[in-house]
Structures are given as structure tokens and as C-alpha cells.
Amino acid sequence: MRLTWLLLAALAVRAESLILAPWDESVVSGEVRVVARHEGKAELHVDGKAVAVEPLHAGVWTATVNLEAGGHEIALVGGGKVKVHVGEGAPAGWTRFREHPPGGAACTTCHAVKNGEWAFAKASLVGVCFACHDKAGFPKTHTHEPGIVPDCQLCHAPHGSRAVKHLKMSKEAACKLCHN
Ligand code: HEC
Ligand code: HEC
Ligand code: HEC
Ligand code: HEC
Numbered sequence: 001m002r003l004t005w006l007l008l009a010a011l012a013v014r015a016e017s018l019i020l021a022p023w024d025e026s027v028v029s030g031e032v033r034v035v036a037r038h039e040g041k042a043e044l045h046v047d048g049k050a051v052a053v054e055p056l057h058a059g060v061w062t063a064t065v066n067l068e069a070g071g072h073e074i075a076l077v078g079g080g081k082v083k084v085h086v087g088e089g090a091p092a093g094w095t096r097f098r099e100h101p102p103g104g105a106a107c108t109t110c111h112a113v114k115n116g117e118w119a120f121a122k123a124s125l126v127g128v129c130f131a132c133h134d135k136a137g138f139p140k141t142h143t144h145e146p147g148i149v150p151d152c153q154l155c156h157a158p159h160g161s162r163a164v165k166h167l168k169m170s171k172e173a174a175c176k177l178c179h180n
Contacts, residue, residue, distance in 0.1 A: 017036070017037065017038040017039065017040065017076050017078065017079025017080050018036065018037050018038075018079070018080050019034060019035070019036050019074060019076060019079075019080050019081070019082050020035040020036060020037060020159050021033065021034065021035040021097070021099065021159040021160050022034070022074075022082060022084055022097040022099075022160070023082065023097055023160075023161060023162050024082040024083055025082075025083055025084075025091070025093065025094045025095075025162075026082070026084045026085070026094065026095070026096065026097030026162055027084070027085050027086075027090045027094050027095060027096045027097065028067070028084045028085070028086055028096075028097050029086065030066055030067050030068070030069075030086055031064060031065075031066055031067075032064070032065050032066075032067060032074070032084065033062060033063075033064050033099060033104060034053075034062060034063045034064075034065060034074060035062050035107075035159045036053075036060075036061055036062070036063075036076060036079075037059055037060055038059055038061070038076050038078075038079050039059045040076075040077070040078045040079065041077070041078075042055050042061045043076070043077035043078075044063050044065075044074065044075070044076060044077070045073075045074075045075045045076075045077060046065050046067070046072060046073070046074055046075075047072055047073055048073075051063060051065050056107060056118075057113050057118045058118075059118070060118045062107065067084070067086045068086065069086050069087035069088075070085070070086060070087065070089075071083065071084070071085050071090075071091075072084050072085070072086070084097070095162045096162065097160060097161070097162050098160050098161065098162075098166070099159075099160040100157070100158065100159060100160035100161070100166055101132065102160075108121060109121070109128060110125055110128055110158065124150055125152060125153075126146050126150050126152065129152055130146070143175075154168075154174075154177065155167055155168055155169065155174045155177075156168065
């Protein structure tokens with residue numbers, strides 16, 4: 001009985017549909033790159049109208065949508081949705097979504113399909129990150145050499161965010177992942 005429940009819970013997690021970028025309640029420029037994970041049919045609606053998507057792998061796809069000034073809803077059919085705003089007049093508390101890496105870097109900078117699964121291009125992404133970021137300054141900002149905290153995505157949102165330094169949590173909480 002309990003095992004069945006756990007199995008169902010596991011399946012539910014796998015089937016979860018998410019718009020990974022942009023985040024909900026974001027202020028965006030007119031051109032938005034959507035990154036999504038969706039097990040169902042790749043169908044994306046902007047303000048209720050279907051737009052073209054680029055499937056990259058089963059359940060993984062991206063889309064570039066062009067939005068006019070004002071509020072918009074980007075929705076996966078049968079999945080998650082996010083609200084975004086272009087230009088002046090965004091609701092209070094909404095902040096700018098900063099795409100990462102900016103300028104439309106290819107998904108394959110970090111990803112590859114391996115054994116039929118959407119996976120990472122390299123066993124560790126550390127080298128990929130430092131192709132663009134300053135390695136020398138790393139120990140000062142992180143208290144550690146990269147080798148001690150190699151899973152950058154533990155703390156940073158890789159596709160962009162509304163957060164300072166793309167942090168998924170406060171610095172205090174981040175250190176507490178390993179230190180009590
Ligand atoms: C700078 C490196 C980088 C780039 C570029 C990148 N990703 Fe990712 N991606 C990651 C990392 C790291 C994770 C792991 C996410 C996490 O743990 O937060 C991830 C996770 C994912 C996932 C799985 C998310 C989940 O929750 O299971 C999908 C789907 C995905 N990326 C799609 C894309 C697509 C599509 C693009 C291009 C539009 C892209 N990524 C570009 C680094 C990147
Ligand atoms: C344990 C959490 C954690 C991990 C893991 C982590 N970071 Fe950070 N990172 C932080 C925090 C916290 C800051 C903000 C530091 C500050 O502002 O004082 C930061 C800041 C940054 C910055 C901005 C630097 C600056 O000058 O402000 C970059 C770039 C960065 N991290 C890249 C990486 C890369 C690349 C990796 C993987 C090799 C990584 N981080 C792993 C927590 C982490
Ligand atoms: C193709 C180049 C490129 C790659 C690869 C890349 N980044 Fe970045 N990243 C950038 C640029 C450009 C910015 C924006 C810089 C800025 O705003 O100062 C940025 C911003 C960031 C920031 C926020 C810095 C700040 O001061 O707000 C963090 C954290 C970060 N990247 C982490 C990572 C991590 C972790 C990886 C590897 C998974 C990675 N980056 C891979 C180009 C890249
Ligand atoms: C992924 C796990 C991990 C994270 C996250 C982490 N550390 Fe550590 N930390 C270690 C390990 C392992 C050591 C012992 C090896 C060493 O000294 O490099 C250590 C040692 C230290 C030490 C040396 C004193 C001691 O307790 O041994 C300090 C200070 C420290 N960490 C601060 C931080 C700060 C500040 C952060 C957040 C920015 C942080 N750590 C995040 C794993 C981590």
C-alpha cells in the first residue's frame with residue numbers, strides 16, 4: 001500500500017510540467033526565450049493562442065516568443081504557466097527576469113542527449129561555467145575552491161532568474177547545505 005503510494009509520488013514528480021524560464025511574475029523585454037520540461041505534447045499558448053515551439057528531446061523544448069508591451073500569460077497546455085510583463089506598469093513586487101547565459105547561448109553549451117536522456121554535455125559543468133566566468137575570483141566570493149562546491153546548480157539557477165546572482169537561496173542557507 002505504502003509502496004504504491006511512493007511509486008505514484010515518484011511518477012508524479014517525473015510527469016511534472018514546468019516552465020523553467022522565464023520565472024513567474026517577471027518583467028521581461030519583448031523577446032522571451034521559454035525553456036520548458038513537459039512530458040505531454042509540446043504545446044505552448046501565449047495569451048491563449050498557440051505559438052511555435054522547438055522540440056529538442058522528449059519532454060524538453062524551447063521557444064522564442066515576441067511580446068508587446070503589457071501583461072501576458074505563457075502557458076504549457078496541460079502544465080504550468082507563468083505571468084510576465086513587458087515595459088512600464090508591472091504589478092508591485094515583480095522584478096526583471098535576467099536570462100542566463102544572456103544573449104541566447106545554445107542549450108548544447110551545457111546539455112547533450114546521452115543514452116536517450118536529456119543530460120549534461122560534460123560530467124561536470126565547472127569548466128563550462130569558467131569558460132565565461134572569472135575563476136581567479138571564485139575563492140573570494142565562495143570561501144572555497146571550485147572543487148569543494150562543484151555543483152554550481154545547487155545554489156545558482158542555470159537558465160536565469162529574478163534573484164540576485166541567480167541564487168536559489170540566501171548565502172546563509174547555501175553555506176548551511178554543508179555546515180551547521
Ligand atoms: C549554462 C548552462 C546551461 C544552459 C546554457 C542550459 N541549461 Fe538546462 N540545465 C542546466 C543545469 C545546471 C540544469 C540542472 C538544473 C538545476 O538543478 O537547477 C539544467 C536543467 C535543465 C532541464 C531539466 C530541468 C529539471 O528540473 O529537470 C531542462 C529541461 C533544461 N535544462 C533545458 C534546457 C534548454 C532547453 C536549454 C536551452 C534553451 C538549456 N537548458 C540551457 C544548465 C544549462
Ligand atoms: C554553496 C552555494 C554555491 C555554489 C555551489 C556555487 N555558488 Fe556561486 N555564488 C554563491 C553565492 C552565495 C554567491 C554570492 C556571493 C556574494 O555576493 O557574496 C555566488 C556568486 C557567484 C557569482 C557572481 C560572482 C561575483 O563576482 O559576485 C558567480 C559567477 C558564481 N557564483 C559562479 C559559480 C560557479 C561557476 C559555481 C560552480 C563551480 C558556483 N558559483 C557554485 C553560492 C554558490
Ligand atoms: C556563454 C557564457 C556563459 C556560460 C557558459 C555561463 N555563464 Fe554565467 N553569466 C554569463 C554572463 C554574460 C552573465 C551576466 C554577467 C553579468 O550580469 O554581470 C552571467 C551571469 C551569471 C551569474 C550572476 C552574476 C551576477 O553578478 O549577477 C551567475 C551566478 C552565473 N552566471 C553562474 C554561472 C554558472 C554556474 C554557469 C555554469 C553552469 C555559468 N554561469 C555559465 C555568461 C555565461
Ligand atoms: C558542498 C559542501 C560545502 C558548501 C556548500 C560549503 N562548504 Fe565550507 N567546507 C566544506 C568542506 C568539505 C570543508 C573542509 C575542506 C576545506 O577546508 O576546504 C569546508 C570548510 C570550510 C571552512 C574552513 C573551516 C572549517 O569549518 O573547516 C570555512 C570557513 C567554510 N567552509 C565556509 C563556508 C562558507 C562561508 C560557505 C558558503 C559560502 C561554505 N563553506 C559552503 C564544504 C562546503
